[in-house]
Amino acid sequence: xNITKTIKHNGCExxxxxxxxxxxxxxxxxxxxxxxxxxxxxxxxxxxxKTTKKQVTLICADGSTLEYSYLHVDECDCIKSECNHLxxxxxxPQEEFTFLLQEQQQQLEQQQQKKKQxx
Numbered sequence: 001x002n003i004t005k006t007i008k009h010n011g012c013e014x015x016x017x018x019x020x021x022x023x024x025x026x027x028x029x030x031x032x033x034x035x036x037x038x039x040x041x042x043x044x045x046x047x048x049x050k051t052t053k054k055q056v057t058l059i060c061a062d063g064s065t066l067e068y069s070y071l072h073v074d075e076c077d078c079i080k081s082e083c084n085h086l087x088x089x090x091x092x093p094q095e096e097f098t099f100l101l102q103e104q105q106q107q108l109e110q111q112q113q114k115k116k117q118x119x
Contacts, residue, residue, distance in 0.1 A: 002018045002019060007068060009066070012060040012064075012066045014059075015059075020073040024046040024076065024078070026045060026079075028083070043082065046076055048071075048074075048076055049075045050074040051071045051074060052071070052072050053069055053071060054070055
């Protein structure tokens with residue numbers, strides 16, 4: 001995804017540039033393990049997978065210019081991450097949870113197939 005922004009730094013400013021970022025939903029869940037007698041957590045976050053360093057020229061109030069480097073997001077993906085253990089929300093019945101997992105697995109497989117087709 002992208003938005004148009006103006007970069008401001010040390011009193012200098014760029015012309016509007018396209019700033020890219022990641023946004024999306026990824027598989028995450030918490031499920032009780034009878035064997036371990038604890039909760040198992042699996043978390044994935046939508047994060048940048050590939051970036052490039054870009055430069056833009058900033059124009060200062062006195063007319064001078066300044067080169068400024070920033071990161072441009074080229075690719076995003078669901079990346080396994082550390083789960084933050086927050087207070088528990090409403091539990092989901094096991095049958096419903098199993099259905100949700102199957103649905104999420106299908107979505108993940110579809111995403112992977114789309115990636116392969118794009119390569």
